[in-house]
Amino acid sequence: NKMLSSEMCIHILVIVLFCCGSADSRKVRGISSSYKRFYREKKSFLCIDGSKLIPFEQVNDDYCDCADGSDEPGTSACPHGRFYCTNLGFRPHYIPSSRVNDGICDCCDASDEYNSHARCQNTCWNLGQRERAYVEGQMRTLDEGLRLKQQLIEEGVLLWREKQAQLRELQQVAEDLQIKLEEHRRKKREADRFKEQTLRALKGGDGGKSFHLKRILICLFCNPYSISLDEVKAEVVPVHDEERHLGDDEAMVRLKFLTINIRKVCWVLIWLQCSTKSRRMFCFLSDLQKKLAIDYGTDWEFLFLNGQCYKLKVYEYMYTLCPFNHITQKSTAGTEVTLTCGTETALRSVKEPSKCQYIMDFQTPVACQPVLKQRGVHSEL
């Protein structure tokens, strides 16, 4: 007779509930209001997936008839069923039906443990209050965070514009330089050509004024061109050895011609002086371009993080996060940074789930999203 007791219990329960005049709560147990239309008391019940028609008394009778589990929303009988916790005063939600009557309180309204040894209290009101307080706190944080974010956005926009202006300016300078450079290059090529010609002329021509020639060369071919001077010297030597004499006129013509040509060569020197400065400028320009190419968010709200570093000590280890820092560091492979909304910008936690794999929680106002606010408001409180 013991074996019938569980069945009898259910029958008694059903009778009591009928006596009380309420609807058969066994039948509606574990169902959300939007699904109630499937469970109207009729002769038979059609599994929600349409797979099977069963007598209505087999709904929530602690035996799984429907493959989709829809006949047992209120018991643990079906392997993939789900139970709806109404949780009045808190948030309603579904739990897997395997958690019904397993001795663990899952629904805060205790509705999942209607036939177990667990003594569950209805904690929905408390939870709701705590949740409300929490959400309020979150909302405050969010409001503050959004305000700070707005500031940062404004600052970001200004900074962005400033940088953009700087960029444009630099680009203009660069353009000008580019043009000049082209010019210089052209002139250098010309000068080189003249130089070649001159040297060739010197080599093949008269050697009578060679003494003067050499002095002029020394004078004009100043330091940066010393190598070329050597070249010239080398070329000049055989000229010096020759016993031929030029007439004065001829010598002067030659000298004049040389002087003009050598002045042209001097353009090269100017270009050389420019080049280090321009290199620096180009470097700066490309750096700025790279920086500005990074995605700083739609409103450039993350721009302020560039160049900053944040530290956190976890147990005996010190962690440093430098956002946007592209310099590859040792053992940073597999670092995941999650951003959370907060009123301060700080590294909140670092976890190392497995060796050299890190998960960082980075809090900053710019991570605050109005979406969160909507969700918060939406919860049925």
Next chain:
Amino acid sequence: PFANNLKMAPVLVLWLAMCLGATWAVDRGNFKTCDQSAFCKRQRALKPGDSPYRALLETMELTNTRLTLQLINDNNKVRLLLELYRLQGNITRVKINELKPLKPRYEVPDVLIRDPPTEPLSVLSQDESGVVLSLGVESQRVIVSVRPFRLDIMEGHDVLMSLNSRGLLAFEHLRMRKDTGAQYTLVVFDFQATKEEEEKAEEGMWEETFKSHSDSKPNGPSSISLDFSLPGVEHVYGIPEHADDLKLKTTDNGDPYRLFNLDVFQYELYNPMALYGAVPVMLAHNAQRTTGIFWLNAAETWVDISSNTAGKTVFGKMLDYVQGSSEIPQTDVRWISESGIIDVFIMLGPTPKHVFSQYASLTGTQSFPPLASLGYHQCRWNYNDQEDVRSVDAGFDEYDIPYDFIWLDIEHTDGKRYFTWDPHKFATPKEMLQGLMDKKRKMVAIVDPHIKIDSNYKIHNEIRSRGFYVKNKDGGDYEGWCWPGNAGYPDFTRADMRAWWASMFAYDQYEGSMENLYTWNDMNEPSVFNGPEVTMHKDAVHGDWENRDVHNLYGLYVQMATADGLVQRSGGVERPFVLTRAFFAGSQRYGAVWTGDNAAEWDHLKISIPMCLSLGLVGISFCGADVGGFFKSPTPELLVRWYQTGAYQPFFRAHAHLDTPRREPWLFGPENTALIREAVRQRYTFLPYWYQQFYHAYRTGEPVMRPLWVEYTQDPATFAVDDEFLIGQNLLVHPVTEEGARGVTAYLPGKEEVLLSGLTSTPSRSTTIPVFQRGGSIIPRKMRVRRSSSCMEHDPYTLYAALNARGVAEGELYIDDGHTFNYEKKEFIHRRLSFSNNVLSSVNLVPDSHFTTNSWIERIVLIGSSKPAKVTLKTADGNESQLEFDFDASMSVVTVRKPGMNAGADWTVTLQ
């Protein structure tokens, strides 16, 4: 989207490197070959031939319980004393010791559960060439031959086993070192020794070095050896632990199988090297008979196996058979141990189940584990802190995967001081344990037997002040390196030490512990990082004995003391759960073992089957391998296959090395998560069956996970099968252990009984696990899988009856509270379920048992049944009611809907 742009720079990330080498595979040079182990080399140099031993019949004494007889070595005149016992249950015990040893030789204590009860022996005939003794049953006789001495155990005209038939009985008698007490020694022991004999003082007798380690050997040579011949036997099994096939191989062309508990880093497969545990028990089987040899010796032991058919091909054997020229196949076995005495139990079967019960009568049966420990265990080196534990626990709920135990490895302690918690990472252990308890889950924390030498550590101070540490050869406390750095090793061979250790598990001693905290004993070979072969020096001293004598026992004692501690903390009410890595004969009494530090490789998955089968054969049923593999990182496919295999092995725990990426079941995409979930859930649906198997193992000593030949003793095709196995009698499992496999070919044994793939189908896509229910069996299952096994306690049963060709099926149902010792007071339900003549009935097997359950029968699935017209239930009070049912004609399956009777009641269900 921004996370990708953020990089971090750890300014200071210090890790204490664990000296884990980058190269893979064992460093063989760290471990001795037989040639490098002086006694093994000496003994193995002795080849089969005429034994120098002669029985002195005039010294024979026969009492009611034993026969004693002296043996003399004609070469050196040293006398041995042979004791022969006939033990109850068809066991013969042969003990050989020196008649007058210079000092006592070690005899292994605490392994036998009692002095084995004897039966009378009687002399059938005697002349000057020998004696024939009756062994009582079945015309069994022992023939003691005088010159040379040998023993032959006969049944009828068949020789079952011969001892010293190859003349390899060798007993190195204790002696004084010649350069110290030479004259005395010469007179007493080597009086008639030839010059040859005298010169035999070989290298390695009084001192031996291996690598940089020196073994002082104050007692000199002391090894022993004996050979056994097994006519008609081609298959021998057992002597774990080795990473090798189930069927033992011949060792003629290599090293013998070695039994010496060692912490082998990254062990290699398919070789006879020693591993973490040692059970000196071998089983021999042929279609007619199963026998066993239990060599009770805890010293380093080597086992040589040779066979006269080993070299022959199948064709060669057939040719022999056709030509009638074949000699009888025979396997010869030789045991060699470094010290102690010869104490061997010959278990004469005749069936495998007789051998299991014979061995169980000597060393006890598998402890009956708490039901929850048969669930799934989630382990990792290491779950980092309480938050980590909480989030992994929550992960199982989120992904709806059941588990019962989460484990903490060494990092949970305060600086590897066991019995303590890291003050930062595990600041409030009771809070954590309570959180698990709220979900009816449990935890295991590691407690290793190396104790940090630190005067601020209570455990160390107490052990030191009580003098409980193992001593070195000079009398000081033995110290070695292990996880905490410099460590001492408590002398677990001492009963007073073990009692003290057990008391440390009391709730008021082990701070932060609660009743859902259980224990894991690792490194108990013991592992000594700077010791010879990564273990303790053999000349370390345990009271009167050297580690040489007791070595293989240490791990058993550690687990024994720990399990006692867990029992005592609950006042003797609750069953303990303790996992050990090192073990010996008898370790089955104290909990579970696992196969140590394996690797995430397909071959390691494969070897988990023969390794656990071998352990099961020698009594240790509660065996498992690290799911996923400890070293290295498994591919998702390997991980899934490993879960599918582990779900059908007795101890089911996932574990991973500190250096590997995380691998909780939900980290490999939804598809793999679903496969792992399904495997774990299948395990949980079978928990009633697993539990019943463990109850059976506890009662009988039969293995839970068993080779096919244990059930199909006369089918030679099963004798070497070790890629599939049985759980109990009724489930056959052929796990998929090949990468990329699309199917398996399972051998389904049995003649009359049709095996049905009642559970899953053979084509093994990754979604199916090839598991078969035996035709003729009934398996109770719980199909409502919940968060943990405790949550399923009151759930109803589904009975799966697979009918055989005769339309008959049988099974059992065992229920108790799942965690206390009350089953010893018969507080359980044990029923026989049987189906025949279209009637399924439940009958009480133990009428004086008393236990009530809320569980009921929710469904009966009859596989292989024809369609009935109606199904009626008749309860004990005579009430009859008609039951609804479904019939699936394509599979011939009748599903009876909600019969609803209590699982503990008498009832019949009739199909008409």
